[in-house]
Amino acid sequence: MKFALLLYGMLLALRFTAWKHPAFAKRVGLRNFTAQIRTFDGSVGRYFTFRGGKILSASGIHAAPDICISIASAALGARAKGSDSIS
Numbered sequence: 001m002k003f004a005l006l007l008y009g010m011l012l013a014l015r016f017t018a019w020k021h022p023a024f025a026k027r028v029g030l031r032n033f034t035a036q037i038r039t040f041d042g043s044v045g046r047y048f049t050f051r052g053g054k055i056l057s058a059s060g061i062h063a064a065p066d067i068c069i070s071i072a073s074a075a076l077g078a079r080a081k082g083s084d085s086i087s
Helices: 002-020 022-028 074-080
Strands: 033-039 045-051 054-059 067-071
Touching: 002 022, 002 033, 002 045, 002 054
Parallel strands: 033 067
Antiparallel strands: 033 045, 045 054
16 A cells, blocks of 8 residues: 555656656656556556656556566565655
């Protein structure tokens, strides 16, 4: 649950940064790709699509992402993202 929430927070942070910083928003518009962060077993994941200067995202596993970052477990992912404790 914490890992999924952190991934959603990542979407909010990306969108806020693009809104607040025009230079970042310009860079977002330079490329079109889909990046995915997930657990190895596929139990938790979220993908981020950068297309036409927009940042789109959905929970779950994308069928064909351009780049995929896999984490061993959701607990490890929550700890790696800076969570203070793991329940």
